[in-house]
């Protein structure tokens with residue numbers, strides 16, 4: 225009997241197989257615009273001339289409160305960011321909580337407060353929800369699902385990279401995954417690593433106003449490695465990344481080395497990877513750097529004809545950046 | 558320390574307190590139309606002249622497969638029906654699954670297939686989703702959240718009852734709750750009770766075309782008793798129900814008696830309770846009866862000035878119909 229294992233939840237290659245064979249086996253999979261078949265960050269549904277974007281994410285992160293954020297902040301930002309990845313301004317969110325019997329109400333209050341603060345930053349509202357309670361032992365604490373709708377004039381796909389495009393990262397990579405991992409292990413590195421969990425619509429809006437954005441993806445589970453491979457593969461191009469231009473915090477790099485983890489393989493929760501028209505790249509970069517949460521943005525590579533993702537290493541070599549098979553950090557979001 | 562208990566998940570009075578004090582404590586709770594403050598079956602968001610309706614429900618029902626349905630069918634119908642309760646045609650759904658390590662993939666395939674069939678009946682599509690996997694022991698099997706959007710010309714509220722209105726039930730009451738309970742207990746009643754889980758948009762569409770529908774609610778957790786009390790209270794009216802006109806299957810009535818349960822207090826998953834203009838009541842009733850899943854519809858009461866819900870009993874007496882405090886059937890949906 226084939227069963228689900230933890231790798232199926234990692235957003236990598238093993239998940240992709242389950243997704244393709246089982247989870248997307250719907251004949252009713254498209255409501256007129258961009259549907260499930262695109263496997264993009266969200267779907268687009270044209271309604272009376274408006275492009276409504278719809279997306280969802282569940283959150284099961286442990287610990288519930290971690291340096292730089294908590295499950296509530298992730299639940300709001302995660303969904304708002306998937307909307308932003310489609311080029312959409314987040315408008316309204318749902319909040320569905322599944323709670324274990326015995327969960328402390330003051331914790332719940334803290335989570336709701338954090339969600340509300342994140343909503344304020346996103347400019348979105350929670351307009352409807354649901355609550356289920358499971359008997360003690362049937363769920364570890366709490367799981368929060370949010371779904372969201374946004375609106376966009378021009379949807380941005382993850383498959384829109386073109387040869388000649390420039391790749392931008394809106395900031396440092398690996399922060400969320402390493403923050404969770406080090407918090408969980410009680411790891412003392414001298415310096416605390418903070419999650420980057422934050423809404424990125426402001427970055428996206430400024431970038432789109434400054435020039436042509438061809439493709440976007442938020443590097444969540446599976447990290448930068450997974451996101452950039454998906455973008456390259458879906459676009460039918462090769463992406464070349466310059467190792468020395470990749471922004472990674474010193475603390476994140478040291479912790480990664482100690483833990484034997486690649487910071488490019490772990491989740492980020494407040495970053496965008498963009499492919500933009502080369503002519504507009506400097507202006508877009510400047511616009512992102514002016515944005516809240518965009519100060520560390522960098523041009524990290526470029527697009528050519530071909531396939532796969534290549535790292536041009538600091539010492540002049542080349543190697544593949546592969547999508548991770550599983551996730552080195554389970555329950556990261 | 559105040560903690561969550563199972564009563565908080567029952568959709569009754571204890572849940573209402575948690576909801577009011579903690580779960581809806583957002584300052585960002587409305588995106589322009591009908592927001593969280595209304596606590597209706599869904600929210601309405603006006604976008605460029607269209608009324609977009611948004612709603613969500615998580616599903617944790619046990620057993621996963623039960624007489625008349627399964628968790629997949631409920632997950633699709635539950636959300637489609639909350640859209641219909643707002644007067645909205647279901648258009649697109651999200652599907653977010655949280656799965657326990659070790660869950661059997663063939664079961665997952667069966668669930669997806671059932672969801673697809675229900676989508677076909679609803680005329681809606683699943684356009685985006687999410688999957689999280691929890692380590693063994695962190696979740697009992699699977700939980701499925703769906704969120705959905707629909708569109709309506711004229712939103713219908715749950716608070717729109719007016720004195721003089723007639724109350725219609727689209728069919729028999731108590732079927733789902735008793736099906737789950739008897740299936741779970743391995744209860745042999747000679748006759749199998751089947752869940753009523755089904756999409757009701759067709760009923761709603763036909764009813765709205767036949768006359769003035771003032772208020773609607775699907776009597777899910779907390780059953781008819783909870784739904785009708787919410788409608789009466791929010792509308793500021795008294796509702797009077799005639800016991801002898803309430804449609805309850807014989808098998809459901811007998812099982813209820815044996816189990817000491819009120820069939821009006823348990824969940825239905827394919828029913829609508831409507832308040833309609835008296836002049837249109839017969840035409841609306843006929844339109845519902847012509848609809849798939851509407852054959853057993855009945856006029857069950859009427860609205861007067863005042864407050865609370867009164868049962869006019871078969872023997873000529875009167876008593877209150879109270880909203881249940883908790884749910885006699887946990888994990889019913």
Ligand SMILES: Nc1ncnc2c1ncn2[C@@H]1O[C@H](COP(=O)(O)OP(=O)(O)OP(=O)(O)O)[C@@H](O)[C@H]1O
Pocket residue numbers: 235243247248260262263264265266280281302306444445652653654683684685686687688
């Ligand atoms: N259970 C599911 N049913 C339908 N579609 C799914 C399901 N799980 C994932 N998908 C789809 O698969 C694609 C990848 O999902 P994934 O959750 O990895 O994307 P993401 O939300 O961008 O990443 P993350 O969840 O790490 O933030 C998306 O297009 C999503 O809609």
Ligand SMILES: Nc1ncnc2c1ncn2[C@@H]1O[C@H](COP(=O)(O)OP(=O)(O)OP(=O)(O)O)[C@@H](O)[C@H]1O
Pocket residue numbers: 319320321350351352353354355568576580581593595596597598599613614635639777778
């Ligand atoms: N965790 C939550 N956050 C925000 N709003 C919530 C939450 N839980 C419930 N609500 C809101 O409370 C109201 C009642 O929710 P409830 O889930 O009981 O309604 P329902 O979906 O019609 O019933 P059921 O879930 O039994 O099908 C709805 O307006 C819903 O949007």
Ligand SMILES: [Mg+2]
Pocket residue numbers: 265306309441442444
């Ligand atoms: Mg994404």
Ligand SMILES: [Mg+2]
Pocket residue numbers: 281302303306444
């Ligand atoms: Mg996401």
Ligand SMILES: [Mg+2]
Pocket residue numbers: 353354355613614615
């Ligand atoms: Mg609900």
Ligand SMILES: [Mg+2]
Pocket residue numbers: 598639642774775777
């Ligand atoms: Mg409802």
Ligand SMILES: [Mg+2]
Pocket residue numbers: 614635636639777
């Ligand atoms: Mg519901």
Ligand SMILES: [Mg+2]
Pocket residue numbers: 280281282686687688
């Ligand atoms: Mg996701």
